[in-house]
Amino acid sequence: MMTRLLTLLSTLLFVTAAAAYAQEPFPSRPVTLVAPFPPGGVADLTARPVAAAMEKVLKNPVVVVNKTGAAGAVGMSFVANSKPDGYTLLLALSSISIIPEADKLFNRTPAYNMTQLSPIALISADPTILVVAADRPWKSVKEFVEDAKRRPGEISFSSSGVYGTLHMATEMLSHAGGIKLKHVPFGGAGPALTAILGGHVDALASGPAVVLPHIKAGKLRPLAGWGAKRVAALPDLPTFKELGYDIEFYIWAGVFAPTGTPAPVLKTLRDAVRQAVEDSEFKGAMAKLETPIAYMDAPEFQKFWDKDARMLADAIKRVGRIEEKK
Amino acid sequence: MLTRDRVAGSILVLLAVVTAWETRRLPLGTLHNPGPGYMPLLLALILGLLGALVVLRGGGSPPLRALRWSEAGHAVAILAGCAFAAVALEQLGYRLTVIVLLAFLLGVMERKRPAVVAAVALGLSFGSFFLFSNLLRVPLPRGPWGL
Amino acid sequence: MVETLQNLYLGFSVALTPSVLFYAFAGCVIGTLVGMLPGVGPLAGISLLLPATFGLNATNAIVLLAGIYYGAMYGGSTTSILMRIPGEAASVMTCIDGYEMTKKGRAGPALAIAAVGSYIAGTLSVLALMFLAPPLAAFALRFGPPEYFALLVLGLLVLAYMSSGSMPKALAMAALGLLLGMIGIDTMTGFFRFHYGLVELGDGIGVVPVAVGLFGISEILLTAGLPTPPAVHKPRLRELLPSRQEWRDSAAPIGRGTVLGFLIGIIPGSAHIISSFVSYALERRLSKHPERFGHGAVEGVAGPESANNSAASGAFVPMLALGVPSGPIPAVMLAAMMVHGISPGPLLIQQQPELFWGFIASMYVGNVVLLILNLPLVGLFVNLLRIPYPFLYPAILAFCVLGVYAVNQSVVDVWIMAATGALGYLLRKFDFETAPIVLGLVLAPMLEMSLRQSLAMSGGNYAIFVTRPIAATMLFVGVALLLLSLRPLLTRGADWRRSVGLEDKRALGEENP
Numbered sequence A: 001m002m003t004r005l006l007t008l009l010s011t012l013l014f015v016t017a018a019a020a021y022a023q024e025p026f027p028s029r030p031v032t033l034v035a036p037f038p039p040g041g042v043a044d045l046t047a048r049p050v051a052a053a054m055e056k057v058l059k060n061p062v063v064v065v066n067k068t069g070a071a072g073a074v075g076m077s078f079v080a081n082s083k084p085d086g087y088t089l090l091l092a093l094s095s096i097s098i099i100p101e102a103d104k105l106f107n108r109t110p111a112y113n114m115t116q117l118s119p120i121a122l123i124s125a126d127p128t129i130l131v132v133a134a135d136r137p138w139k140s141v142k143e144f145v146e147d148a149k150r151r152p153g154e155i156s157f158s159s160s161g162v163y164g165t166l167h168m169a170t171e172m173l174s175h176a177g178g179i180k181l182k183h184v185p186f187g188g189a190g191p192a193l194t195a196i197l198g199g200h201v202d203a204l205a206s207g208p209a210v211v212l213p214h215i216k217a218g219k220l221r222p223l224a225g226w227g228a229k230r231v232a233a234l235p236d237l238p239t240f241k242e243l244g245y246d247i248e249f250y251i252w253a254g255v256f257a258p259t260g261t262p263a264p265v266l267k268t269l270r271d272a273v274r275q276a277v278e279d280s281e282f283k284g285a286m287a288k289l290e291t292p293i294a295y296m297d298a299p300e301f302q303k304f305w306d307k308d309a310r311m312l313a314d315a316i317k318r319v320g321r322i323e324e325k326k
Numbered sequence B: 001m002l003t004r005d006r007v008a009g010s011i012l013v014l015l016a017v018v019t020a021w022e023t024r025r026l027p028l029g030t031l032h033n034p035g036p037g038y039m040p041l042l043l044a045l046i047l048g049l050l051g052a053l054v055v056l057r058g059g060g061s062p063p064l065r066a067l068r069w070s071e072a073g074h075a076v077a078i079l080a081g082c083a084f085a086a087v088a089l090e091q092l093g094y095r096l097t098v099i100v101l102l103a104f105l106l107g108v109m110e111r112k113r114p115a116v117v118a119a120v121a122l123g124l125s126f127g128s129f130f131l132f133s134n135l136l137r138v139p140l141p142r143g144p145w146g147l
Numbered sequence C: 001m002v003e004t005l006q007n008l009y010l011g012f013s014v015a016l017t018p019s020v021l022f023y024a025f026a027g028c029v030i031g032t033l034v035g036m037l038p039g040v041g042p043l044a045g046i047s048l049l050l051p052a053t054f055g056l057n058a059t060n061a062i063v064l065l066a067g068i069y070y071g072a073m074y075g076g077s078t079t080s081i082l083m084r085i086p087g088e089a090a091s092v093m094t095c096i097d098g099y100e101m102t103k104k105g106r107a108g109p110a111l112a113i114a115a116v117g118s119y120i121a122g123t124l125s126v127l128a129l130m131f132l133a134p135p136l137a138a139f140a141l142r143f144g145p146p147e148y149f150a151l152l153v154l155g156l157l158v159l160a161y162m163s164s165g166s167m168p169k170a171l172a173m174a175a176l177g178l179l180l181g182m183i184g185i186d187t188m189t190g191f192f193r194f195h196y197g198l199v200e201l202g203d204g205i206g207v208v209p210v211a212v213g214l215f216g217i218s219e220i221l222l223t224a225g226l227p228t229p230p231a232v233h234k235p236r237l238r239e240l241l242p243s244r245q246e247w248r249d250s251a252a253p254i255g256r257g258t259v260l261g262f263l264i265g266i267i268p269g270s271a272h273i274i275s276s277f278v279s280y281a282l283e284r285r286l287s288k289h290p291e292r293f294g295h296g297a298v299e300g301v302a303g304p305e306s307a308n309n310s311a312a313s314g315a316f317v318p319m320l321a322l323g324v325p326s327g328p329i330p331a332v333m334l335a336a337m338m339v340h341g342i343s344p345g346p347l348l349i350q351q352q353p354e355l356f357w358g359f360i361a362s363m364y365v366g367n368v369v370l371l372i373l374n375l376p377l378v379g380l381f382v383n384l385l386r387i388p389y390p391f392l393y394p395a396i397l398a399f400c401v402l403g404v405y406a407v408n409q410s411v412v413d414v415w416i417m418a419a420t421g422a423l424g425y426l427l428r429k430f431d432f433e434t435a436p437i438v439l440g441l442v443l444a445p446m447l448e449m450s451l452r453q454s455l456a457m458s459g460g461n462y463a464i465f466v467t468r469p470i471a472a473t474m475l476f477v478g479v480a481l482l483l484l485s486l487r488p489l490l491t492r493g494a495d496w497r498r499s500v501g502l503e504d505k506r507a508l509g510e511e512n513p
Helices: A002-023 A042-058 A070-080 A094-105 A141-150 A165-177 A189-197 A208-216 A263-276 A280-288 A298-319 B004-025 B038-060 B072-092 B094-109 B114-135 C002-015 C018-036 C042-049 C058-083 C089-103 C107-141 C145-161 C167-180 C199-203 C207-224 C244-266 C271-286 C299-322 C328-339 C353-384 C389-408 C411-429 C435-458 C469-492 C494-499 C505-509
Strands: A031-035 A062-066 A088-093 A117-127 A129-133 A156-159 A182-185 A203-206 A220-225 A250-258 A293-297
Touching (some): A031 A070, A042 A062, A042 A250, A088 A094, A088 A117, A094 A165, A094 A250, A117 A298, A129 A208, A156 A189, A182 C435, A203 A208, A293 A298, B004 C167, B072 B094, B072 C389, B072 C411, B094 B114, B094 C389, C018 C042, C058 C207, C058 C328, C089 C107, C107 C353, C145 C435, C145 C469, C207 C435, C244 C299, C271 C435, C299 C353
Antiparallel strands (some): A088 A250, A117 A293
């Protein structure tokens, strides 16, 4: 008897509480921004200023939580499968488009589908640049490509992992230039950079911010950039498009919400991000990271994302399954 | 003739066989270009060989019956507590989970007085949460009602 | 030399300002607290607290993080010695002899020696860092995949010296650990291996939950249900300090551990975890009474703890000298610098002398602070052991869950901890050693990846291991060591194994079928 009464009371309490929650204006609880990479990585370092700026705009706590693993798949699938109420957001890099494609390639159930996530806004888009170890002879892309044609499969490049963004960027170059390079994957962008600095590989495609100090110190030589425009910090560096290769690749970071989030909530979030990128503290933080802000609101971002995803999907299919190429 | 080492060794051999079977889906590659299945298969073979070695040398070890399992019941209960913690941590939040865990271990398993159990459970759970989550900003999960 | 001293003076003038001292002290305290959480080691510590530093200025932030880093290393050894719970993967070896010392009532001396050894190692390695950073860093960068592979093979040989019981059993455990390390995404081809649909296993089974489970949880499982709770040893004040004999025994291991740890630490990558394993094996090999290892030999605490700490400083060498992210921890420190607008690179020392020398000086200060903090605390910690075991172990369990969860915010890790706890319980019942599993788990992914990377670099040619000088030398040394250790086996048979304490004394007495 007592048990039943208790159960009834608790159910009533829960229902009332849930109803109360449902009717409160968004946001009324802390919002979680999931960064699917470990602290100190690009996603994390971008997420924190974004969260701080959004907090100011929304006047509501926005907390960054790192959910790492599987090159970001853990965090991304976590958000993709979470409740679409606007309280769980994702700050993802361009690798978001790669993971489902790679899963398809291996006939695995994908950790998540890109349709499960709706873009809110693009925050930054760093064009990758190609650097070679300073003691190697190539001084321009032309020399590099010619040498690669003469010795196919001998010039080596490092990357953050198979099917990672850095691998895909280099793959697109190989395809556009008709050359074959030797790929040595590493377990992350850090080890990949260490490898080229130690002279163990010849080339690396990388985001500009991390390699800039080494370029200035003369340890690495940049050959060209994958952006449509030249990198601000390296005004003399030509872009691949200028040199006649039709490739474009950015390591971008954007905010996503699970698909199915109600439209008014989405609008609040979009407005919040739009105002957040105008915040002076945010701009200062991004400037310190040497990451230019490249804001795009949801509709343009969706188009950008679709185009980028298609490009990456093509590159992944071209690369195919590694061990089948021997 | 069932000695401790023979049983253990046999289990290892079994594990090795199962693992080797599981690697069948992974491409092996060649010696010069090992694929994802190469090292696992190699290691499974080594494990199997070593397991067999343990079985062969296992005649000298104490018989299986000689093993004492007196604390096993307690151990199983503790493991159940850990499993509960794993399940409940993100559903109930840190504090509630720890309270239940401690109440179970102290109250049910160790049969301490309820007042003591309550004090320790509440104190430890809230205290550690305050220290690590509030002061040190270590993110800990919160359950319903923000607990 | 004079210039270095001048710079150091500059560094100290930066480091001894009140605000920097405050942050160094705060970092040490926070680090110790965080490090005492089972499983939360230096990497988890600075990752978790990195966001808290964003509001500070650059030097304060870096000093705070460095303090947390060191503090976590010191804190990790406390739980290892007192409760056999590794504070982090590298403290696993300290658990073995440290806990045995605790059981004999020598917890105080163990903690004290660990603290002093860490202090000496930390200070000496910072000195080495200061004077030798640039040339060492250039040398360290020459470690590519082939050299890494050779180093890890040497690390595998360590396994032979780690076991006190039957060799096939220890090797089987190592093989098991190596197999466990195969779980996860294969970096070279992108295949998922043995993950059974769990995306969280993509990076493999974490070392931390396995170490905490195999050592800490299994100990609780074995002890909690015993009819008579373990005897509580109430130490007298005099027993808190190491005896003269213990000091004498520790001196050489501390020295060797410092040098060994530093050399392993400067190598880019995560190899510095094995520094404590290698130190343990070295001390055992060099000891005149190797059968004491595993039963409370103080050398088994002094050596690994010193190696740990100097490896930690060594890890900063490539980072500070060349701006290379030479491992996860330096990568986080580099990120911290970037957030504060400092771009680390080869010119860091020239461009940011206050930061560099302030950092070095704060490491000295940090080591001193931690020694001062930890030595008096030894008495406090040992008194913690007087809490009756039925109250103690639930609290420990709760903290284990907390620590293991906090590292990755992942419930899967808690499951792994529970599962390996059960596994450890069974293994110890069946008289298997658990330390080789941890070593295998740590080595396996790196070993396989560097082998395949080397083959990728050479196009499938195994000759790369002999054509590159550093790799060839290390492999040669490894083979030589192996042959040397086998030679007595051939000439004198079982006597050799008995003399290095590798025979299980119990097994010798049993011959009943």
